[in-house]
Amino acid sequence: MxxxxxxxxxxxxxxxxxxxxxxxxxxxxxxxxxxxxxxxxxxxxxxxxxxxxLNAWQKTQVARHQDRPHFADYVAALIEDYVPLAGDRNFAEDSAITGGMGRFRGRAVMVIGHEKGRGIEGRVKHNFGMAKPEGYRKAIRLMRLADRFRLPVITLVDTAGAYPGVQAEERGQAEAIARAIDCCLDIRVPLVSAVVGEGGSGGAVALAAANRVVMFEHAIYSVISPEGCAAILWNDGSRAPDAAEALRLTADDLLKLKVVDEVVKEPVGGAHRNPAQAIAALGESLDRHLRDLVGQEPGALREARRRKFLEMGSSGL
The missing domain is CATH 4.10.860 (DNA Excision Repair, Uvrb; Chain A)
Structure with a gap:
């Protein structure tokens, strides 16, 4: 239904x-x-x-729709011979971020992304896509592994943000996110990221400091959730729709601001109405950007990635 x-x-x-x-x-x-x-x-x-x-708040609701494709759906449709890799080799396995090796359009790749889970049991297992430090440390491990074997990296972002619990803070949440961002900027292989649902806060940027960032038409990407922003600015969570407009979190806004490089069109009615069509459209976009990046020199890839993000902070945005 x-x-x-x-x-x-x-x-x-x-x-x-x-x-x-x-x-x-x-x-x-x-x-x-x-x-x-x-x-x-x-x-x-x-x-x-x-x-x-759709206004910004309505797009936020669409981005959070429970029937939008999840990481597992993209992997099943786009990645052949997928081999999942688990654990951060330090503390534990975090199911909010999953990843592994496989073949995308015949090319060996490392794919990493947030998984929110389906149904109550699945969402609890995956912690609603909100990773703890071990999730980001696992992502670092997989990106370093990809760098060692010269595998392009694809990341799929869909999280309300990093897990804000006391346990995560005790285990170094901020440090883990910072190191994940640093790893994204440091590896010498192509890195393409797609914001497929919610792109919330540092929990999203930790996987999205990429050479190319693409974003679904009805996805959102912001430094904080509209509810969190409203609570901070007005001490009133009910003003989330106002915050959504002020945050400029829609794909069209972010393309104009040069935060993302491409907006991927969704089926009429959103990706949740026709997941197969949405996944196919994303696959075409990822393939196009990877083909453009694969032939570039490792040092040039890293330098271009770093320059891309440094320019965002110095362009008067």
């Missing part, structure tokens, strides 16, 4: 009516064919019109 967002209620009502008419048509009632076609056209038109004018 499809899950609808608050602003999709008119669409939900139309699609519920369409489902009723289809049942009648399947029962042999052919007199409603014209009404069914009219309603289907109206629903498609309304869906397209609604998603063409």
């Amino acid at each position: 499809r899950s609808y967002l608050e602003f999709e209620k008119p669409i939900a009502e139309l699609e519920a009516k369409i489902a009723e008419l289809r049942q009648l048509a399947d029962g042999g009632n052919t007199d409603i064919t014209e009404d069914l076609e009219r309603l289907e056209a109206k629903a498609a038109q309304q869906l397209q019109a609604t998603y063409a004018r």
